[in-house]
Amino acid sequence: MSLYGTASGGRSSNYEYVIARVRSRRGSLFDDDDYRKLVRMGTSEIARFMEETEYETEMNALGARYSGSDLVEYALNRNLAKHFDDLLRWSEGALYDYVARYLRKFDAWNVKTVIRGLYAGAESADVEDDLIRAGEFSETRIDQLLAASSIEEVVESLDDTIFGDSLAEAYEVYEAQDVLVPLENAVDRAFYETLLDGLPSNPERDSPTGLYIQFLRTEVDFRNLRNALRLARSGADTDPAEYYIDGGKLFDEQSLAQLATNVDGLVTAVRESTYGSDLDSALSDLEDAGSLVEFERALDAALLEYADTLSNRYPLSVCPVLSYVLAKEREVDNIRAIARGREAGLAPEEIEQELVIL
């Protein structure tokens, strides 16, 4: 019975329960109208608007300590963490494994934040506010990370996690050169490598696992594409292979290395790939205006749309959960962009261009 496939824990997955809850939450995210209202508000109005929605608890908890767009941002982070923790709490069996794999993204984010904080000598209270406690790390592990007084301690305390080996390797490079890039790269690569690790490499198309793998491959492809475009654009003399993430189906290491040196070749390669039709208008924009920001936003929108398609094609799978995770992340990004944009005095039209709305 593949539908209720069991994980190593032996418990069967409870897709029905989780998906009913997730769909309901997906439906209550902000819609176009809310965004249209939000971009015309001042920072304090945005805060008041948010107090009357979903974000009430977080806004009240943090309201005494922060104000303005800081308040909005920290409330968003906390709310995001609360919702994603719920996902992990609900799901059982194989479903838990699938969700946790994806949410480790936030573990990676937290590790990077802690390392950056230590490097810059920031107060641990400040670092704590920037963490998003949504990943698989337990509270005690996060407290342990926050209490660490040097980067070496952080690397040691992560010894038994997926980041352990690659961080230990990168730490030597860091000690020799005193730059953070190798450490941050090590964290990202460890995340993306475990993302596809241990999943069947050639699953049935249209089985839940198959769709899940398809989605993860798309994500890896888009990440590679983004890196390649940034490298091509900046003209930096870096070896693109260093940033290549394994597991996608669009590029292999060599073709990426060749294409990263010329933008036109890259655009043609993407247009001829399976993503061509989804990204067509975005690619034309990129060729005409050469705006990388807009193209990256189009990538986000395409990924979100793809996740939605998958979740409709196979309702009893992990796909609706992923589509919710992505949509929630976009909402948080959008509100943050609005709050920061309004604070910086941007016009509503300018901010609207920055939002990813489907």
Added chain:
Amino acid sequence: MIDTIAPLVGTVLQESSPAITGPGAAALAVGLAALGSGYAERGIGSAAVGAIAEDDSLFGQGLILTVLPETLVILALVVVFVV
């Protein structure tokens, strides 16, 4: 051993009464139908509880959808009266 089986097989296969009588088969039919609707309600029920946890007003709809497969058992009960 074989001595005892042979007359038994003879009774089952050759005597006029079948292994499962009419009422017995009807009971089996109802039982299997109940098993089927129980399995169907498992999925619907957990989805309904999930939906109710998010929104209390869905309680009525959740309840109705959850017990819909129960009709299978009621239809199977008809068999009991036919036999």
